[in-house]
Amino acid sequence: MAQKNGETRSGRITIREVAEDAGVSVAAVSKVLRDAYGVSDALRAKVRASMDKLGYRPLAAARGMRGQTYTIGLVLPDIRNPFFADIMVGVNNALERTQYRSMIGISQGSAQGELAIVEAMIDRQMDGIILIGSTEDRANLDVIAAKKPLVTIGHHDPEADHFDTVNNNDQQGGLLAVRHLVAAGYNNIAMISLRSGTSTILAERELGYRRGMVEAGLGNQINIQQIPQTLREVQIAARRLLQGPNRPDAIFCWTDFIALEVISVATELGLRIPEDIGMVGYDNTMFCDFAQNSLSSIDQSGELLGLQATRLLIERIKGRTEAEHFVVPPRLVVRRSTSRQKSA
Known part of the structure; x- marks a missing residue:
């Protein structure tokens, strides 16, 4: 019986098989997966081509054990408001050329619901979180930011030091x-x-x-x-x-x-x-x-808000600690x- 693309007898393509197909070392594939400094465009393209050919998908749990899952959490207060779709377009555009993928939670405008979703995202080792329309105060947001890189959209706090904000004026x-x-x-x-x-x-x-x-x-x-x-x-x-x-x-x-x-x-x-x-x-x-x-x-400019928030979050994931507060002029x-x- 023929096997499905992306599967071996054990059920998944391994990093070793990707390395063999690409004609590179396992260490080289690992560097591409980690987006490590110094990886050439040619090596990255070769490894990515083999991943696509074989249907390789990194195991999120295993990547989490190594310190990064390449997933970011987005918490929305409401899925019915069409403006949030504009933000999502910006987020997806920002993630298009990265290894990161977004996961969405809906709080239904509830502070308790928002906190429960954030805690679940932290438990699942997501690399960072974007809160949209949060009603949390700075003290609670600082607690979240101490655990995971955090960016808020639609929360004015230009004096915040531990998380970034992206807003319209x-x-x-x-x-x-x-x-x-x-x-x-x-x-x-x-x-x-x-x-x-x-x-x-x-x-x-x-x-x-x-x-x-x-x-x-x-x-x-x-x-x-x-x-x-x-x-x-x-x-x-x-x-x-x-x-x-x-x-x-x-x-x-x-x-x-x-x-x-x-x-x-x-x-x-x-x-x-x-x-x-x-x-x-x-x-x-x-x-x-x-x-x-x-x-x-x-x-x-909902798309721009999403784009900038994602940019700032990835920068924080990569180590930036100084807070940035981005403001879009309205028209x-x-x-x-x-x-x-x-x-x-």
Whole structure:
């Protein structure tokens, strides 16, 4: 009976068989696997070609015993938000020419769930961890960073010394949203935010919204609605806001995922966008471009965030200890949802 590619009688291709096929020593193959310093491109290409030909896959457990598994853990708060897919594209692009592979955990926005996933990743000897949208404080993040190289995306802490941060300038993003709405002729502008007392990105976006309102002379109309991120709660809050006695003429939502649901509720209530209600989201995900949405949004370059976070994590795995804090400037992408012009 023919054997499957990548298997021997014992079930796996060995490093010795790769060496024999490539015509090099076992030590040379080991150096390629470890991405050791001084390995020539020619040797690396020869060994990689033999690995591909034979279907060789390093045993993760064995590599872990030698000190490295070439796996990194990504912890996401929610799999439904399309913005996280943009981050994943950046992560995968950064890993494309490396030996590293990513493993994903979903915390469901729970601090306990996040910690349980992180501990499981540490137990499985992953080489480093990227936390996306973490609500942990610095003390808890320092504990994680003492065990594994750590990078956070969506957590503002520029004074952190033991882990890296990668962020959008969220305060500037909130400010851009309000400035644009005011320039488009809206003056009763509300913000829908997430109910989370420890999220630094929400605090920054809310601060940007407040700054924009005060700057426009609308400080007495500041209206921030903090709601849980569940479909039912979003719908209830949107209906309450849009059917209330002081209905806003524009809404800035903390993420596109929420803004698209608010658009749906407004349409169901017979309100026209942008004539009756202007709408700005955050993230500039692919769904903003769909004709039925045409949602103006703050672009925070999710792919770039993922790319930079992965770069920083691999640098930390390789020994860098000095903290880096990377910030991406936001930009506003204007679409039909805010196309109402200022009256003369």
